[in-house]
Amino acid sequence: MSVTTSHVEPSIAGVGDYIALMKPRVMSLVVFTAFVGLVVAPDRLHPVIGFVALLCIAVGAGAAGALNMWYDADIDGRMARTAARPIPAGRIAPGEALAFGLTLAAFSVVLLGLIVNIAAAALLATTIAFYVIIYTVWLKRRTPQNIVIGGAAGALPPMIGWAAATGGLSLEPVLLFLIIFFWTPPHFWALSLYRADDYARAGVPMLSVVAGPAETRLQIIVYTLILAPLGILPWILGYASSVYGAVAAAAGAAFLLLALRLRGEQRGFAASKQLFAFSILYLFLLFAALLVDHVTPALFGHFGA
Amino acid sequence: MRVSALMTDEKPDRGVKLTERQVRARRARSIAIAVALGVLVILFYIVTLVKGPAVLVRPL
Numbered sequence: 001m002s003v004t005t006s007h008v009e010p011s012i013a014g015v016g017d018y019i020a021l022m023k024p025r026v027m028s029l030v031v032f033t034a035f036v037g038l039v040v041a042p043d044r045l046h047p048v049i050g051f052v053a054l055l056c057i058a059v060g061a062g063a064a065g066a067l068n069m070w071y072d073a074d075i076d077g078r079m080a081r082t083a084a085r086p087i088p089a090g091r092i093a094p095g096e097a098l099a100f101g102l103t104l105a106a107f108s109v110v111l112l113g114l115i116v117n118i119a120a121a122a123l124l125a126t127t128i129a130f131y132v133i134i135y136t137v138w139l140k141r142r143t144p145q146n147i148v149i150g151g152a153a154g155a156l157p158p159m160i161g162w163a164a165a166t167g168g169l170s171l172e173p174v175l176l177f178l179i180i181f182f183w184t185p186p187h188f189w190a191l192s193l194y195r196a197d198d199y200a201r202a203g204v205p206m207l208s209v210v211a212g213p214a215e216t217r218l219q220i221i222v223y224t225l226i227l228a229p230l231g232i233l234p235w236i237l238g239y240a241s242s243v244y245g246a247v248a249a250a251a252g253a254a255f256l257l258l259a260l261r262l263r264g265e266q267r268g269f270a271a272s273k274q275l276f277a278f279s280i281l282y283l284f285l286l287f288a289a290l291l292v293d294h295v296t297p298a299l300f301g302h303f304g305a
Numbered sequence: 306m307r308v309s310a311l312m313t314d315e316k317p318d319r320g321v322k323l324t325e326r327q328v329r330a331r332r333a334r335s336i337a338i339a340v341a342l343g344v345l346v347i348l349f350y351i352v353t354l355v356k357g358p359a360v361l362v363r364p365l
Contacts, residue, residue: 010321010323010327010331011327011330011331011334012326012327012330013330013334014330014333014334015333015334015336015337018334018337046355048351048352048355049352049355049356052348052352055348115352115356
């Protein structure tokens, strides 16, 4: 008779590893867009309640990131970009990441529901579930449309911010959702152009792997042609000032120009890298312009009104 | 004789021996959890003050 004993190596995970598990860079974009959604909403929240709402959204985004890293640990280990993440690097055990992610997810949703409102909590729960179940588990390894449909999860935070302030939704937050939704494919496909080898090694069917760089460049241009006018729509519909309209028009034109430059990219990936970097700036500029639009009159009053 | 020998014998240490790195990591995690709990206590206190009696209202 043999006796087997299971032995679990004590963890060497530091606090920084758990922070890395929450994808802080993605989280910062989520918090920023949610903050803009909260500020542009017509109803005002008490600053403390607003802070709690943003904290819950940040923690919820971190939970989704941790659960994504738990599920994707195998493919993360095969890609240069992600091999140093805490799970594939062996600093955090998969079970620890799963428990961490589930705890944060439950905590953030319940707290948002109890302190802010149920609508915002329901949207946050939907966002986490969509990112983990629909994108990570279902779509990511199965279809080149993974980031197109999965992009909905990243586009929801402004709607959560709006719902936190108002308890409901309207056309304006849906517009913000659509802007991020149509921004996601050109953003990630630009990255996938110069990381195609990485994705192929991991078996992730990104568009650049499955359909090749020429088709990816064409799709980037198509989505940019939808995104650029969509970015101006808040001004056209009267939700934002002409300053926002000018910023969105200029940034959209620059985005389209950089997307068109991809067609001439034969060797190296300078144009793809440039587009990827600019896409982040584009989203930041649009939301920052919206923020300034709504904060400036509150700070200085309506001159000449 | 036998009993006293047993009493004086040192017991073999079968517990898990943590390395220096593991001890430091555990301490850092414990401090982070303590700080997070402390922040939550303060946050809940402030939220209760801000919401007043409405803190008990849970419209569904």
